[in-house]
Amino acid sequence: MDNRAIGMFDSGCGGLTVLKHYTEIMPNENFIYYGDTAHLPYGDKSPEKIMEYCDEIVKFLINKNVKMIVIACGTASANAYEYLKNKYDIEIRNIIMPTAKSIKEENIGVIATQATIKSNAWEKAIHTFSPNTKITSVACPLFVPIIENGLISNEGTPYFIQEYVKKLSIQENKISSIILGCTHYPLLKEKIQIEVGNNVQLIDIGEYSAKNTLEYLNQNNLSNDTNNIGKIELYSSDDFENFKTNAQKMGLSI
Numbered sequence: 675m676d677n678r679a680i681g682m683f684d685s686g687c688g689g690l691t692v693l694k695h696y697t698e699i700m701p702n703e704n705f706i707y708y709g710d711t712a713h714l715p716y717g718d719k720s721p722e723k724i725m726e727y728c729d730e731i732v733k734f735l736i737n738k739n740v741k742m743i744v745i746a747c748g749t750a751s752a753n754a755y756e757y758l759k760n761k762y763d764i765e766i767r768n769i770i771m772p773t774a775k776s777i778k779e780e781n782i783g784v785i786a787t788q789a790t791i792k793s794n795a796w797e798k799a800i801h802t803f804s805p806n807t808k809i810t811s812v813a814c815p816l817f818v819p820i821i822e823n824g825l826i827s828n829e830g831t832p833y834f835i836q837e838y839v840k841k842l843s844i845q846e847n848k849i850s851s852i853i854l855g856c857t858h859y860p861l862l863k864e865k866i867q868i869e870v871g872n873n874v875q876l877i878d879i880g881e882y883s884a885k886n887t888l889e890y891l892n893q894n895n896l897s898n899d900t901n902n903i904g905k906i907e908l909y910s911s912d913d914f915e916n917f918k919t920n921a922q923k924m925g926l927s928i
């Protein structure tokens with residue numbers, strides 16, 4: 675048993691969609707979440723910059739004495755996970771692998787940030803488990819700024835969703851499921867679902883990550899053994915008030 679907090683981070687509020695799944699299936703765990711709002715978005719940065727930012731966050735979380743770290747960001751998982759895993763002794767888990775392991779589809783779509791798509795991380799991960807799956811990937815660089823600037827309900831948003839979805843050529847590529855490869859995207863899920871129709875399943879990677887971590891904690895006897903509801907400590911590198919408001923809007927009790 676280990677009652678220390680689980681460390682989690684993202685470039686901003688996207689990883690809170692991941693945290694939400696964690697609090698649902700392991701309500702007694704404590705969490706320390708860091709949003710790197712000063713450097714957001716990660717999606718248009720180079721792998722070197724992303725590694726540099728993540729390095730600082732991991733040091734911060736280790737200083738907070740967390741028991742493990744979950745990279746609640748697709749872009750950081752794609753570009754900095756190997757670097758961080760090799761550098762630090764603490765258990766670090768990326769957000770890609772748990773979903774990639776579960777993919778059985780013949781044809782799948784992936785939407786994510788530019789830096790994630792460029793890295794080919796989803797192709798590499800899915801093909802490790804399912805070598806014949808055909809993957810169609812599309813970068814959606816405007817989604818993170820739309821979400822972080824509170825424009826989800828703006829009348830222009832469906833237009834951008836439509837433009838990106840078109841690029842997947844769902845019919846032609848026989849796509850039955852689309853991985854929301856950026857943790858911000860579940861915040862646009864309802865609107866994306868309207869565009870792709872109900873026959874296409876949208877995959878929320880935070881859900882797979884939470885189940886996978888729960889299994890890891892149980893197997894390694896690292897779960898929190900108290901029955902109390904866990905605490906969430908939030909940190910951000912800029913504009914904490916806005917960040918906290920976003921977290922509260924998502925129904926997290928901060």
Ligand code: DGL
Pocket residue numbers: 684685686688689714715716717718746747748749750787790818855856857858
């Ligand atoms: N939530 C991050 C991800 O999963 C967003 C990246 C960004 O800041 O562009 O990729």
